[in-house]
Amino acid sequence: MQLFRHIVSWALALFLIAMFLHATLHPLPNPPEGMVKFFDPPGENIVFQTIATNSGISLYEPAGRVVVGAIELVAALFLFLPMTRRFGAFLSAGILGGAVAMHLSPWLGREVPLSLNPQETATDGGMLFMLAIVMLVCSLLLMVVHPGTKSRD
Numbered sequence: 001m002q003l004f005r006h007i008v009s010w011a012l013a014l015f016l017i018a019m020f021l022h023a024t025l026h027p028l029p030n031p032p033e034g035m036v037k038f039f040d041p042p043g044e045n046i047v048f049q050t051i052a053t054n055s056g057i058s059l060y061e062p063a064g065r066v067v068v069g070a071i072e073l074v075a076a077l078f079l080f081l082p083m084t085r086r087f088g089a090f091l092s093a094g095i096l097g098g099a100v101a102m103h104l105s106p107w108l109g110r111e112v113p114l115s116l117n118p119q120e121t122a123t124d125g126g127m128l129f130m131l132a133i134v135m136l137v138c139s140l141l142l143m144v145v146h147p148g149t150k151s152r153d
Contacts, residue, residue, distance in 0.1 A: 005147045012142040013079045016092055019135055020076040024069040034116065037069035047108065047128070049116055054107040071095055079142075089142040096136035103129040 022028070026036040034046035042062040043049055052060040072095060078088025102108045111123035 002147060005145055009082075009085065009142060009146045012138045012145065013085055013088070016089075016135060016138055016142070017076045017079050019131070020072040020079075020092070024072050037065050037072075040065075044116070046114070046116055047112055050113060051102060051107045068095065082146075085146050086143060086148060089139050089146065093136060093139040093143065096132055096139055099132040100129070100136055103132060 023035075024037045026039065031039070034040055034044050034049075037045065037048075045061060045065050048061040048065040048068075051064075052058050071091070075088050075091040075095060078084040078091060081088075103110050103112075110126045110129045112128050114120065114122045114124060
């Protein structure tokens with residue numbers, strides 16, 4: 001049972017780490033325009049610019065985007081180290097809880113536009129919202145599944 005918990009813990013952690021790195025750094029070639037937190041020019045990240053426009057709070061883009069990206073990288077680091085994995089799961093659950101809350105708010109919505117051009121009405125069909133929910137569930141599951149340290153009695 002202990003081996004199973006370790007395997008599941010590593011699988012969940014690696015999935016979350018990959019998703020956080022994909023959203024912040026995007027190591028793959030040809031990233032989609034307006035979807036990378038650290039490398040998009042100011043005002044061109046679709047998610048955070050939509051939030052800033054709809055809320056009227058200009059602090060979301062680019063400052064909020066960079067802060068969220070930095071916290072995601074810190075969470076990825078904590079998730080990678082087994083001794084801090086449970087804390088990383090709590091941190092990632094907080095980040096993803098905020099993401100789900102923003103998707104449920106009128107500022108972002110469940111369907112994110114694919115472009116900042118107001119004449120283009122295409123959306124992602126709720127895929128980013130569903131990814132946030134799946135990642136939140138993985139974070140919560142990781143809190144429970146991670147075996148932690150053995151107590152010395």
